[in-house]
Amino acid sequence: MEGVDHLADERKKAEFNVEAMKIVWAGSQHNLEVSNRISKLVADDPAFRKDDRTMLPRKELFKNTLRKAAYAWKRINELRLSEEEASKLRFYVDETAYTDLHWGMFIPAIKGQGTDEQQRKWLPLAYKMQIIGCYAQTELGHGSNVQGLETTATFDPHTDEFVIHSPTLTSSKWWPGGLGKVSTHAVTYARLIIDGKDHGVHGFIVQLRSLEDHRPLPGITVGDIGMKFGNGAYNTMDNGVLRFDHVRIPRNQMLMKVSQVTREGKYKQSDVPRQLVYGTMVYVRQRIVADASCYLSRAVCIATRYSAVRRQFGSQNGGPETQVIDYKTQQSRLFPLLASAYAFRFVGEWLEWLYTDVMQRLQANDFSTLPEAHACTAGLKSLTTSVTADGIEECRKLCGGHGYLCTSGLPELFAVYVPACTYEGDNIVLLLQVARFLMKTVSQIGTGKQPVGTIAYMGRIEHLMQCRCNVQRGFAELSADLVEAAVAHCQLIVVSKFIEKLQQDIPGEGVKQQLEALCGIYYLSLLHKHQGDFLATSYLTPKQSALANDQLRALYSKVRPNAIALVDAFNYSDHFLSSILGRYDGNVYPKLYEAAWKDPLNESVVPDGYHEYVRPLLKQQLHTARL
Numbered sequence: 001m002e003g004v005d006h007l008a009d010e011r012k013k014a015e016f017n018v019e020a021m022k023i024v025w026a027g028s029q030h031n032l033e034v035s036n037r038i039s040k041l042v043a044d045d046p047a048f049r050k051d052d053r054t055m056l057p058r059k060e061l062f063k064n065t066l067r068k069a070a071y072a073w074k075r076i077n078e079l080r081l082s083e084e085e086a087s088k089l090r091f092y093v094d095e096t097a098y099t100d101l102h103w104g105m106f107i108p109a110i111k112g113q114g115t116d117e118q119q120r121k122w123l124p125l126a127y128k129m130q131i132i133g134c135y136a137q138t139e140l141g142h143g144s145n146v147q148g149l150e151t152t153a154t155f156d157p158h159t160d161e162f163v164i165h166s167p168t169l170t171s172s173k174w175w176p177g178g179l180g181k182v183s184t185h186a187v188t189y190a191r192l193i194i195d196g197k198d199h200g201v202h203g204f205i206v207q208l209r210s211l212e213d214h215r216p217l218p219g220i221t222v223g224d225i226g227m228k229f230g231n232g233a234y235n236t237m238d239n240g241v242l243r244f245d246h247v248r249i250p251r252n253q254m255l256m257k258v259s260q261v262t263r264e265g266k267y268k269q270s271d272v273p274r275q276l277v278y279g280t281m282v283y284v285r286q287r288i289v290a291d292a293s294c295y296l297s298r299a300v301c302i303a304t305r306y307s308a309v310r311r312q313f314g315s316q317n318g319g320p321e322t323q324v325i326d327y328k329t330q331q332s333r334l335f336p337l338l339a340s341a342y343a344f345r346f347v348g349e350w351l352e353w354l355y356t357d358v359m360q361r362l363q364a365n366d367f368s369t370l371p372e373a374h375a376c377t378a379g380l381k382s383l384t385t386s387v388t389a390d391g392i393e394e395c396r397k398l399c400g401g402h403g404y405l406c407t408s409g410l411p412e413l414f415a416v417y418v419p420a421c422t423y424e425g426d427n428i429v430l431l432l433q434v435a436r437f438l439m440k441t442v443s444q445i446g447t448g449k450q451p452v453g454t455i456a457y458m459g460r461i462e463h464l465m466q467c468r469c470n471v472q473r474g475f476a477e478l479s480a481d482l483v484e485a486a487v488a489h490c491q492l493i494v495v496s497k498f499i500e501k502l503q504q505d506i507p508g509e510g511v512k513q514q515l516e517a518l519c520g521i522y523y524l525s526l527l528h529k530h531q532g533d534f535l536a537t538s539y540l541t542p543k544q545s546a547l548a549n550d551q552l553r554a555l556y557s558k559v560r561p562n563a564i565a566l567v568d569a570f571n572y573s574d575h576f577l578s579s580i581l582g583r584y585d586g587n588v589y590p591k592l593y594e595a596a597w598k599d600p601l602n603e604s605v606v607p608d609g610y611h612e613y614v615r616p617l618l619k620q621q622l623h624t625a626r627l
Ligand SMILES: CCCCC/C=C\C/C=C\C/C=C\C/C=C\C/C=C\C=C\C(=O)SCCNC(=O)CCNC(=O)[C@H](O)C(C)(C)COP(=O)(O)OP(=O)(O)OC[C@H]1O[C@@H](n2cnc3c(N)ncnc32)[C@H](O)[C@@H]1OP(=O)(O)O
Pocket: 096, 100, 101, 103, 104, 105, 135, 137, 138, 143, 144, 145, 146, 147, 177, 275, 276, 278, 279, 281, 282, 284, 287, 288, 291, 370, 371, 374, 416, 417, 420, 422, 423, 424, 425, 426, 429, 433, 436, 440
């Protein structure tokens, strides 16, 4: 029934102040106000419609994305939106586009690695979108191993230029988003060669296309790499291929904050770690962690609302069947994901703080916290994206058959999100970086160096203090176990940041109690999942393990009446969720029925192709039957 809130009874059960929880989720009253205003702006504007996205052929889909990106930019300017509001608007438009890479990587790369002079030249152009940029690092043959990139930038002292060249097929740039069809410029990563000497990988600003007619400049071959997983989803993005044939750029287009090449061709390394060349990736990994909670909470919101609407079995005396959310099995799959969404929100906030702190220290030439920042961003990016991708798929299964329909919103959400496990660093490769950091820490504990920050706990573990180990010895052989240790370390960070959040003053009736319950579900469900490890290492007795499981079940019961309100606190509009199963009013069945009839296949009663391919078969059967 239209206008009826089918979830009203569920909402009445809430034992906490939902409006106050919305503020906790948004981070502040101000953030909530901006989110409300901008999400409504997008939802109310038919130009941002997206319910047809999974049905459009690629070319139409891509053109539509270009239209939306241009329209979004027009609105941002007309309404004089601030940078914060503009990025919220792109978030609520909810369509991956070349602009993600322009704002998310091209500009940060110039800001992080360009000199003041380079920033003064390039940033105003980029901010006004008079040039559009991408981040061209990965190659056909090299992704994870950045030091293995093959593209060369050879200094020519006669002309004061670099010659950018792709020497082999495997050196072709491959994957950069926005590169395929739109970008006019790319921050391109290439090996710096001076006088025959290889100085390793550096960033260069290279113009790719004419600003007049958009054609590739001489020596540039560029295009899209083709369709990716899923309908709609990441196919709104023009991930591209790019080859350079001795393309010349002025010397001052090498990003020279970290190291410089002089007019005479002298290579000068600033007094900063070379890893700062990887700074843009650290920035984006931190953003991806913050984003994981958004994707996971969307899926959880859909699955929770639908689980309250859906009924199966258990009818008593002809009464209604049981809501599937009341089954303990459903709760044991759904509520840990709900708890994870909140946990990732808080660890994302903390990581943002850590990143800002590291950047401030770098300004003051203090590089001491860089290794920890790298380990935290790499590890948490890996953990949160893996859990989120698996969690979206679990939510699809929690919605039974209807979860498989595109109108549930879940297939596209999964397809658009799952590459997050690969981009900005393959999740296993990143965990190996964390493992290396942990092993290095262990090797230093023996020398009396006290670990601080997120690894301080290691200094309190007795047998680690006795440990005398070399970082590399046995590393490769034990790498699968070390990856597990790295995940456990990252989980510890997530749990401790959740607990720290609870130690803050959290206003709103019942809000803190709900968060305490969710925090308990988060760590107890982990403990339950890994109880074998805890028992094997005698950190838990079987009795304690059983008690922990009892406590977990009790927390599921505590959260159950609040489940709908806890997902309402994410404050997602129906437009943003784009899911019939996750509708705010729970009016699922009539809307599913209605949507089916809107499918293009139902535009005619007799489908295209019937007369060519079906009718002849039927005729043949009639003929055979008569015989
Ligand atoms: C639809 C979803 C949208 C999501 C939106 C999300 C967020 C939105 C907001 C903003 C983002 C905007 C856009 C992004 C959106 C979507 C993504 C789209 C694009 C994706 C882009 C990319 O994928 S870009 C390419 C990314 N590539 C990688 O990540 C490569 C991974 N590889 C590496 O990083 C390195 O090769 C390495 C770390 C694995 C190894 O490096 P190497 O130099 O060989 O190092 P060693 O292992 O020998 O280590 C040497 C020492 O250096 C330390 N170290 C390594 N890395 C760093 C670092 N980054 N910082 C600091 N220190 C580092 C390492 O620890 C070693 O130290 P020690 O010697 O002391 O041990």
